[in-house]
Amino acid sequence: MYRNILITICLILLFNFLNAQVSIEKSVVDYSLKIKGDSVYQILSFWKHKDSTIYKTVKYSVTDFNNPAQEKKLIKEISTIDGLWSIAKDSIKFDLQSFNIGYPLLYSDILKNHIRAFLDSEDWQNHLRQNGKKLNYEIIKRVMLDNNVYQPLNEFLKTKGYQISGFETEKHGFVTKENLLNAGYSGNEIIPMPFIVWVILNKYH
Numbered sequence: 001m002y003r004n005i006l007i008t009i010c011l012i013l014l015f016n017f018l019n020a021q022v023s024i025e026k027s028v029v030d031y032s033l034k035i036k037g038d039s040v041y042q043i044l045s046f047w048k049h050k051d052s053t054i055y056k057t058v059k060y061s062v063t064d065f066n067n068p069a070q071e072k073k074l075i076k077e078i079s080t081i082d083g084l085w086s087i088a089k090d091s092i093k094f095d096l097q098s099f100n101i102g103y104p105l106l107y108s109d110i111l112k113n114h115i116r117a118f119l120d121s122e123d124w125q126n127h128l129r130q131n132g133k134k135l136n137y138e139i140i141k142r143v144m145l146d147n148n149v150y151q152p153l154n155e156f157l158k159t160k161g162y163q164i165s166g167f168e169t170e171k172h173g174f175v176t177k178e179n180l181l182n183a184g185y186s187g188n189e190i191i192p193m194p195f196i197v198w199v200i201l202n203k204y205h
Contacts, residue, residue, distance in 0.1 A: 022087060031055065031092050033084040039066035042077070044084040046094055055094035060101050074107040075152040082156065096162060099199040101153060105179065110150060112183050115175065117147035118191045133174070133190050140192050141167045150199060163204035169194035 025032045032045040042062045046055040060081055064070050088094075104114040118124045121143045127136050144167050148154055154164045172194050177187040 022084065024087075024091075031088060033087055035080065035084070040064045042080050042084075044081060044088065046088060046092060048094075053093060055092055056096060057098045057100065058094070058096055059099070071108045072106065073109045074101070074150070075109055077107075078152055078156050085160065096201050098168075099153065099157070099164075099201055100197070101150070101199060103193065103195050103197045104149060105175070105193060105195075108183070109152065111175075111179070113147070113149045113151060114144070114193075115180070115183055115185060115189065115191050117143050117149055119189060120147070124192075128190055135172050135192055137169065137172065140172065140194060141169060153199065157201065158204045161204055162201045164199055165202040166200035167194075168198040168200060170196035 021035055023034045023036065025034070028050045030045050030047050032043055035042040040062065043060070045059045047057045047059070048055040060077070062072060062077055062080075064072075104110045121139075123139050124143055127134075127139055144150075145164065148164075150164060157163055172192055175189070175191040175193050180187045180189055180191070
């Protein structure tokens, strides 16, 4: 009981803190909420067709202009996304179909999930044995979905009535040796990497 009360108090304090520093910009197609620190921008944007009142897609980005190479973890961004989302839902209507949160290489925790998913995938390992270092877009999307690569985002979305149901990807390559080493691997693993990712959503009940 006391734990639940403490969590509620923390959420209220976070909500009030976010409200105090959030700037909002609105156009005929987007509604954006921005937190601007000394060098860090955190932006949650909802998008719609200009003739509609219902927002269909959402995008989140975090940028540190002073330390662009600094490691980021998606799990640490969820509370900010939640706070901005709570502000937005009081002002706009949305029925979301996709979430753009960036490709796996942008977040160290998601990258590790991504690498492990392909190392453990029989489909991907069989593909490598049969075809060598060659991309297969359908396997990539399936492995990412089946292994819940974006797990922190998916768990958050479920609390909002959505879940990840698929991916659309573009501009594929492979994880570099340097990034593999930084993630704690040997550097010789063959891991595909989409550099554009749309997270496809459906309703969660």
